Amino acid sequence: MKKVERRGLAGDAADRIRDAILDGTFLPGAALREVELAATLGIGRGAVREALASLEHEGLVQSEWHRGTRVTDVTPEVAEEVYTLRATIERLASTLAAQRATPAELAELDDVVDRMAAAVESGADAVDLLALDIEFHDRVYRAARHRRLSEAWLALRSSVRLCQLTRIRLGRAGYRGLVVDEHRELVELLRGTASKRLARVAEEHVLGAMTALTKDLTPEPEVQQS
Amino acid sequence: MKKVERRGLAGDAADRIRDAILDGTFLPGAALREVELAATLGIGRGAVREALASLEHEGLVQSEWHRGTRVTDVTPEVAEEVYTLRATIERLASTLAAQRATPAELAELDDVVDRMAAAVESGADAVDLLALDIEFHDRVYRAARHRRLSEAWLALRSSVRLCQLTRIRLGRAGYRGLVVDEHRELVELLRGTASKRLARVAEEHVLGAMTALTKDLTPEPEVQQS
DNA sequence: GCTCCTCCTAATGTCGACATTCGGACAAGT
DNA sequence: ACTTGTCCGAATGTCGACATTAGGAGGAGC
Incomplete structure (x- = not known):
């Protein structure tokens, strides 16, 4: 048997956002606002923050101090x-x-x-x-x-x-x-x-x-x- | 000139914890408790969480769902x-x-x-x-x-x-x-x-x-x- | 003696409120 | 006309309170 993987909301949120980026819901350059995403996904901002940090580590998004997170555009x-x-x-x-x-x-x-x-x-x-x-x-x-x-x-x-x-x-x-x-x-x-x-x-x-x-x-x- | 790098508490916290691990304050296998670190560093748990996530991405620590974070031991x-x-x-x-x-x-x-x-x-x-x-x-x-x-x-x-x-x-x-x-x-x-x-x-x-x-x-x- | 169940504790997971910061709009000074 | 200063709105950064969970201590049943 394969061990069940228990993750928090942040993991799920990261998956959802990643999918949204990959299927074109968020185009390259689009801003990903924390409050907005939190409301859409029905979770708190903390989890969204964590998810966005994951995605940044994957290189899918980029964030700057106090300037928010946006989808990396493909050059x-x-x-x-x-x-x-x-x-x-x-x-x-x-x-x-x-x-x-x-x-x-x-x-x-x-x-x-x-x-x-x-x-x-x-x-x-x-x-x-x-x-x-x-x-x-x-x-x-x-x-x-x-x-x-x-x-x-x-x-x-x-x-x-x-x-x-x-x-x-x-x-x-x-x-x-x-x-x-x-x-x-x-x-x-x-x-x-x-x-x-x-x-x-x-x-x-x-x-x-x-x-x-x-x-x-x-x-x-x-x-x-x- | 080189642009100044502005980071949040999480970045600083990550540096401090990393140094503490590397200079032996936290030995491999030691548990890194969020509340404890937050109190020691004088910051909130959110920032500590973010810092620990960074360190996990660096492979310095490992964390499991609801079981906390501990220093990776070197095998x-x-x-x-x-x-x-x-x-x-x-x-x-x-x-x-x-x-x-x-x-x-x-x-x-x-x-x-x-x-x-x-x-x-x-x-x-x-x-x-x-x-x-x-x-x-x-x-x-x-x-x-x-x-x-x-x-x-x-x-x-x-x-x-x-x-x-x-x-x-x-x-x-x-x-x-x-x-x-x-x-x-x-x-x-x-x-x-x-x-x-x-x-x-x-x-x-x-x-x-x-x-x-x-x-x-x-x-x-x-x-x-x- | 062994197993299973129940509780309890200490930690993490989650959330919303408050503080801080950015960038632009607008106005005043030169 | 250009620069500089101030204000403001909207977003992120930060924090502590509350909810949830894991793992062990302890007792009941066999």
């Missing part, structure tokens, strides 16, 4: 920071996962990739594909069995989603079929013993995503003029 | 997690610093290494050497100019100090002269363009420290018997 610079850091961490996660993953965990990774392939085949939504992508990497980190590393991923994960979602929102996006192949290659390498190559591919997998992302996020040259 | 497992993660992050930091460091920053690194050498020469305290070691790496991260990466280091730094300090407290320790040479090599590589070699050396620099650390932290086989 190419932010995307570059998030993805370079993620690439580095992913390198370690893959290496560890290759050493420690059980056959069952590897099989589950296969399953996720199959579901991704099916989703691409049936022309599924880009958001659904993104969810599968993230699930894949969640499982890799779990297989790595490294508490602090998993926490680092949890902190980055929200930012990764936010980056990809704004990209999708911009209409660019287009999850190519390439994604499926890349993940399938990763699973194969996790099964093998070519740790050097695995580390390189895992890192490049993320950096490749970054390249596509920053390019799409860079605002097109304005034609309009004042 | 070889913790040390291994902290140092493997640090090695990975340091690899990126060094690579970026090599690309972005100004000549002034590199000169300051030289200065730190010189001070380390002088300290070793004059048989200084292990704690002082540790401070210089950390200052060196602080500067590397600053030169890397990567906000999220720096934050990741800030979060790990306290744990690194805690690990090293308990090691010193155990009497093992003994900062060897080797440390000076290693840092001097790092600066040279930062000046050069051999980025692959730099990445490897930076990573191994940390992993080497880990090996010494985990060995010293592993409790000696008990002779006593029940």
